[in-house]
Amino acid sequence: MSNRLNAEIAPSVEERALVFKAIGDPTRVRIIELLRAQSLEITGTEIAENVGVSLALLCHHSSVLVEAGLVTKRKEGQTSYWMLNRDALAAALGSLAEPGSSAH
Amino acid sequence: MSNRLNAEIAPSVEERALVFKAIGDPTRVRIIELLRAQSLEITGTEIAENVGVSLALLCHHSSVLVEAGLVTKRKEGQTSYWMLNRDALAAALGSLAEPGSSAH
DNA sequence: CAAGTACTTTGATAACTGTAAAACTACTTG
């Protein structure tokens, strides 16, 4: 299967737009932030509870995030574990970030 | 006065989602990158030529970017000068960036 | 095996989006 964004190659404009579009929804910003705060994996049910959406709706957002290459899921039994693809996120964010970005 | 994102206050989830949504289109990624590369202002016609869209279409994308607080425009005579709101961009990008983000 | 759990998919719908084309405003130049 063809790989998704893997931080080794610079993502194209279209790929980056897809990533930003995927983050461009309040529910998905919450999902990303929740995943970002995890050091270990987290299950779909836990995410749905934390974010406050139904599992069905979470599953829809899941597909958007997976398509954009931001999230990977691993299924074990009937529970699915979500992982944030930190490299893909950093690649997109970094492509538009200022050289010295945390200045204040 | 400052009704838009101004990097002093942490943008809400909704505000940041709006910014990411605004960047979530290939044409607008190109516009942002073009603006990012400018040290001075750039006119609408120049942007349209560089990005390869009509002025009418550019104007549509303009409204999305202005609504999100990413772009400011100043009109002088019949030409409008665009400026990137670097603080708003950095605030959104930074809110999801990893602590040590430029590692490789 | 029946019931429950954890998703996943499908269908429906209302709202939104990107694009093109055309009309419009307002400034500038001859």
Add this chain to the structure above:
DNA sequence: CAAGTAGTTTTACAGTTATCAAAGTACTTG
């Protein structure tokens, strides 16, 4: 003032999206 320029708005439309509700799948537990 007529023509051209720069930008804006409007109209139209096909395609997409977020959400809900309901049905489906597959694993687990009693």
